[in-house]
Amino acid sequence: MQAGTGREARLDGDAGARMGGEDGTAPEAGVFAALPGAAADAPILTRRVALKEAFRRFWPLTKGDRRWLILVLLLAILAALAETVAILLFAQLTDNALQKGSVSAFWSPAGKWLAVAVAGAVAGYLGNSLAAWTAERFVMRLRARLFSHLQTLPPHFYQRNRHGDLLERMTGDVDAIEELVISGVVEASAAVFSALFYAAAALWLRWDLALVTFFLAPLFYVATRSFTGRLKEVSRRARKADGAVTSVVEEGLVNVVLTQAYNRQRDEEQRLQREARTWLRASVRSARLNQFYEELVEVLETVCVLVIIGMGAWEISAGRMTLGQLLAFAAFIGYLFPPIRNLGQLGLTAVAATAGAERLLEILDAKPSVTDPADSLTSASESSTTSPAADSPTSGAKPSTTIPPAASLMSTAPRRAVGEVEAQRVTFHYPGSRHEAVHDLSFAAGPGELLVITGPSGAGKSTLAALLLRFYDPDAGSIRLDGIPLDRLPLAQIRRNITLLPQEVLVLHDSIEQNIACGRDNATHDGRDNVTHDDVVRAARAADAHGFVSALPDGYDTEIAPGTSRLSGGQLQRIAIARAMLRDAPVLVLDEPTTGLDALAAQRILAPLRRLAEGRTTLVITHHLDLAADADRILVLDDGRLVQSGTHTELLQRSGLYASLFEARPQARNGAGRPPARAGPSSGGRWGEGAPYLGSTESGSTVPGSTESGAVAPGATESGARLPEPW
Numbered sequence: 001m002q003a004g005t006g007r008e009a010r011l012d013g014d015a016g017a018r019m020g021g022e023d024g025t026a027p028e029a030g031v032f033a034a035l036p037g038a039a040a041d042a043p044i045l046t047r048r049v050a051l052k053e054a055f056r057r058f059w060p061l062t063k064g065d066r067r068w069l070i071l072v073l074l075l076a077i078l079a080a081l082a083e084t085v086a087i088l089l090f091a092q093l094t095d096n097a098l099q100k101g102s103v104s105a106f107w108s109p110a111g112k113w114l115a116v117a118v119a120g121a122v123a124g125y126l127g128n129s130l131a132a133w134t135a136e137r138f139v140m141r142l143r144a145r146l147f148s149h150l151q152t153l154p155p156h157f158y159q160r161n162r163h164g165d166l167l168e169r170m171t172g173d174v175d176a177i178e179e180l181v182i183s184g185v186v187e188a189s190a191a192v193f194s195a196l197f198y199a200a201a202a203l204w205l206r207w208d209l210a211l212v213t214f215f216l217a218p219l220f221y222v223a224t225r226s227f228t229g230r231l232k233e234v235s236r237r238a239r240k241a242d243g244a245v246t247s248v249v250e251e252g253l254v255n256v257v258l259t260q261a262y263n264r265q266r267d268e269e270q271r272l273q274r275e276a277r278t279w280l281r282a283s284v285r286s287a288r289l290n291q292f293y294e295e296l297v298e299v300l301e302t303v304c305v306l307v308i309i310g311m312g313a314w315e316i317s318a319g320r321m322t323l324g325q326l327l328a329f330a331a332f333i334g335y336l337f338p339p340i341r342n343l344g345q346l347g348l349t350a351v352a353a354t355a356g357a358e359r360l361l362e363i364l365d366a367k368p369s370v371t372d373p374a375d376s377l378t379s380a381s382e383s384s385t386t387s388p389a390a391d392s393p394t395s396g397a398k399p400s401t402t403i404p405p406a407a408s409l410m411s412t413a414p415r416r417a418v419g420e421v422e423a424q425r426v427t428f429h430y431p432g433s434r435h436e437a438v439h440d441l442s443f444a445a446g447p448g449e450l451l452v453i454t455g456p457s458g459a460g461k462s463t464l465a466a467l468l469l470r471f472y473d474p475d476a477g478s479i480r481l482d483g484i485p486l487d488r489l490p491l492a493q494i495r496r497n498i499t500l501l502p503q504e505v506l507v508l509h510d511s512i513e514q515n516i517a518c519g520r521d522n523a524t525h526d527g528r529d530n531v532t533h534d535d536v537v538r539a540a541r542a543a544d545a546h547g548f549v550s551a552l553p554d555g556y557d558t559e560i561a562p563g564t565s566r567l568s569g570g571q572l573q574r575i576a577i578a579r580a581m582l583r584d585a586p587v588l589v590l591d592e593p594t595t596g597l598d599a600l601a602a603q604r605i606l607a608p609l610r611r612l613a614e615g616r617t618t619l620v621i622t623h624h625l626d627l628a629a630d631a632d633r634i635l636v637l638d639d640g641r642l643v644q645s646g647t648h649t650e651l652l653q654r655s656g657l658y659a660s661l662f663e664a665r666p667q668a669r670n671g672a673g674r675p676p677a678r679a680g681p682s683s684g685g686r687w688g689e690g691a692p693y694l695g696s697t698e699s700g701s702t703v704p705g706s707t708e709s710g711a712v713a714p715g716a717t718e719s720g721a722r723l724p725e726p727w
């Protein structure tokens with residue numbers, strides 16, 4: 001509940017200018033001044049927000065706590081009233097007890113003074129405690145609101161905005177808004193009431209002297225006004241500088257391995273120093289401005305006090321005033337200064353907080369790229385008879401020929417889809433980019449089918465995965481699940497039925513058990529509502545993860561965290577497979593499941609992947625063409641277009657991109673380009689199961705040279721040096 005000087009003291013000079021360009025953060029406003037809602041398409045843009053608008057946008061968050069705010073105000077009024085009465089009692093004591101030297105005249109006013117002081121102290125204590133509680137609740141609510149909004153924003157929003165800056169917005173800027181909306185309102189109201197009481201008491205004592213003093217009040221106003229503009233600018237830059245420093249620190253921590261491996265410590269330190277210098281300049285400038293303002297107000301107060309004492313001396317000498325009255329009058333005027341000074345300071349704090357408001361509104365105004373369809377519940381019956389694609393504004397596709405009854409999928413209740421996936425003439429470009437990442441792409445896949453999607457880097461494979469999960473809607477064409485366009489399905493329903501295994505295994509900061517359990521919907525971070533330990537172990541066994549997890553000292557309770565995982569890439573991949581097993585969705589999208597794994601580790605995840613894919617519609621995005629050999633169909637993409645489709649054998653027979661990619665793969669370049677034979681009945685299925693060097697499985701077969709615990713057996717290396725054959 002401080003008037004904000006402490007926070008501003010951390011602010012900076014010219015961070016904004018730098019951040020606009022080189023370091024990839026939000027540019028200054030000017031030509032970039034953004035329309036509300038446009039921010040998801042580009043780095044967050046700065047839109048100037050007036051104090052009134054900032055207040056209007058955030059005030060609704062106080063709903064539910066407004067009665068407490070009123071109580072805080074009443075307590076503040078009570079405390080100010082107690083202070084006023086105490087000063088009057090002090091005047092009484094001076095005149096009746098001190099000046100006359102009468103001890104008997106001391107007790108009554110002294111007793112009253114003590115009672116009033118205690119009442120004031122209780123009111124002050126309760127008021128401040130309640131104010132702090134309300135303020136923190138506001139902060140929690142605002143942070144939750146921001147966090148939940150951030151979670152709806154599309155992947156490119158995070159690619160284009162620095163995480164550190166977003167973190168700073170979630171912390172520093174949220175605090176600034178609290179100072180504006182809660183502390184600001186409470187302190188300003190308390191200051192107004194205190195000022196009114198003291199002014200009224202001063203007028204009551206000597207209205208003529210009081211009026212003379214009040215004439216000096218505009219001086220305070222002028223002083224405050226002259227600082228407002230400058231402080232707002234410095235605060236705006238400082239908030240950005242805070243974000244830049246946090247970003248550099250966060251990126252430094254994430255990239256610590258790169259930093260150490262490439263001896264980049266000095267570069268990183270210099271980067272931090274550059275941002276810190278910018279922050280330092282703003283911080284010092286802000287502190288100087290605030291201090292200058294404080295000192296100016298002190299001088300003005302001294303002028304006022306000297307005027308009062310001068311007038312008081314004249315009045316006492318003329319016998320028109322007692323010493324007690326003069327002291328009380330001086331006290332009231334003296335007490336009047338802090339609330340007035342507070343009001344001025346609060347004005348500056350509020351102005352500074354608008355810089356934080358601008359940064360938060362930029363996030364809140366960024367729109368998710370996709371939302372739940374408004375009519376997903378009501379249109380269930382209609383969608384079973386006509387093609388919803390026909391009237392979908394985003395769809396340029398022809399109506400689907402067969403639309404199955406879809407009511408179950410259209411409902412928000414978790415229902416299992418059959419798993420028919422169909423893309424119809426899908427075209428898409430990323431927001432802010434002119435290049436079409438996917439162009440006129442069509443394909444279909446059903447349960448039990450394995451589709452491999454391959455192509456050179458940048459061909460649009462991962463984009464297709466993003467479209468399938470409906471992170472984005474196509475610009476033209478449609479993607480359907482069980483015949484229903486994705487944009488007609490609730491998002492939760494799509495993601496319940498289509499599981500994505502992204503390239504990079506995503507890990508929660510939690511136990512391995514929870515990292516697997518979170519695959520099931522509503523399995524909370526710390527609760528296991530609908531997942532038992534046995535479920536987790538079963539999934540881990542099927543993913544060939546149980547062995548190495550059990551071998552860890554803390555087993556399933558072993559804590560892992562993003563970026564600091566104690567597990568190898570292959571082990572993490574198997575945790576992700578166990579998670580997907582538990583999720584048990586009818587459609588699977590595997591984006592480069594073997595990325596970053598050496599040949600042996602890649603081989604070890606094939607069997608669990610095969611078990612995972614069983615009976616599901618599986619789309620595997622991969623450069624790893626040995627995975628493609630057993631696919632039912634291979635789609636070859638190039639520059640967003642489908643250029644070839646067929647089985648491995650068919651595509652090899654036709655010369656074309658697939659054959660070139662297959663020939664160019666590392667194993668082929670090493671002179672071992674023999675395509676793996678399609679698994680026959682004896683080998684038991686797809687993806688090389690039954691190959692002699694296949695990784696160990698929970699059923700007990702063991703890979704030569706490797707152990708289930710992840711340890712490397714004698715004579716073999718993790719890099720697969722002993723791998724007998726290319727696969």
Ligand SMILES: Nc1ncnc2c1ncn2[C@@H]1O[C@H](COP(=O)(O)OP(=O)(O)OP(=O)(O)O)[C@@H](O)[C@H]1O
Pocket residue numbers: 155156159430431433435436437455456457458459460461462463464
């Ligand atoms: N967020 C984005 N904003 C703009 N363009 C993007 C974005 N993400 C990808 N692209 C572009 O879309 C095209 C397809 O990218 P995509 O990541 O889908 O390729 P890919 O085939 O998965 O590549 P890789 O095999 O290297 O992962 C590329 O030209 C890429 O530059």
